Amino acid sequence: MPVPAELARALVDSQFPQWRELALERVGAHGTVNAVFRLGDRFSVRFPMRDEDVDTEAASAWELIGVTRFATPAPVAVGLPDLGFPRRWAVHTWLPGATPDGDSHAGSASLARDLAEFIGGVSARPTRGRSFRGRGRGGDLPAHDEWLQTCFRESEGLLDVAPLRRLWAELRELPRESPDVMCHGDLIPGNLLVAGERLTGVIDVGNLGAADPALDLICAWHLFDRDTREVLRRELDVPDLTWERSRAWAFQQVMGLIWYYDETNRPMARLGRGTLHRLTTNA
Structure with missing residues (x-):
């Protein structure tokens, strides 16, 4: 569901009038779950932009704060459905930083060590x-056969x-x-915040949970070349x-x-294509 800037402004102003004077700017326009x-x-x-549980996300955020030395967002407030927007929405603390892009940090051993520290701390x-809750990645690999077959069919020609x-197989x-x-x-690149070669923060924490210990290691395939993956x-x-x-x-x-x-x-x-190249060539 698209969220125009005008609607976002109206929702904030009507429910949190104390923030009416604060500038509101869309960021992360390529996100797939939240505007x-x-x-x-x-x-x-x-x-x-689709049905999500803001309470679960808030609980995950509180649980993650202070677990490592890297910043993670803190919940601030929850907004209610209104003005045609059908879902509850959330206000969190803002974390400064840039996100890695393409191969920008492919050879960054410093970032690899920082990510290893974050993963190890979590x-x-x-x-x-708790155990894997059966949603998304992190449980049994064969459970994703049907989805992969869909991806293979849709990828013909690409x-x-x-x-x-x-x-x-x-x-x-x-x-x-x-x-x-x-x-x-x-732990995709868009959920990591960096300053230069160092990790400063991690966002989008709503999927925090018990899962296969291999799951968070996917960041190595998204970000790093072969030698730097070995550092992590x-x-x-x-x-x-x-x-x-x-x-x-x-x-x-x-593949999706x-x-x-x-x-x-x-x-x-583009992220998918770059990572698939690493996965299939060990580049």
Whole structure:
């Protein structure tokens, strides 16, 4: 559901009149779940473009604050459906920083070490009895067979599909050897904030939960060349099987990015193509 700037302004002004004088600017226009606006210098406003649970996102945000030295957003307020917008929406703290783009940090060992520190800090948190909740990536690889078959059909004409089918046939068989750990759940470049070569913050924390320990390692395939991926892997002492499963989860994600966003969200499609190149060539 699109969220025009005029609607976002009207919702903020009507429900939080104390912020009427703060500038409101759309950011992250290529996001796929929330329309995000910067409100002044202190806040971000998140309008779900599809059904999302802002309470779950807030609970995840509170749980993640202070877990590592890297900044994560804090909930500030919740807005209500109004003016034709049918969902609750959220105000969080604004975190400064840039997002990695393309191959901008492909050889950054510093960023690889920072990400390893973040992943290690999150995964060391107790699950408190939680296990994978059966939504999205992070559980059983074969559960995604139907989706991958859809992706292969839709990718005809865009990609050489036959070898990709064979690759998935191998990846889906990778066994699981480690129990669930806490994961951010969506460590794509657009959810990382950097200053130069260093990680400063991580956003979009609503997928925080217990999952396959390989899940958060997908960031290595999105961001880094072969040598730099090994830096992250050594920092976390990742076993061979877990590393291969991270490749499988990254493959599951990018096969959906390329065809689905080919016309509607070119940056996401480019991310998919770049990551798929690394996955298939070990570049």
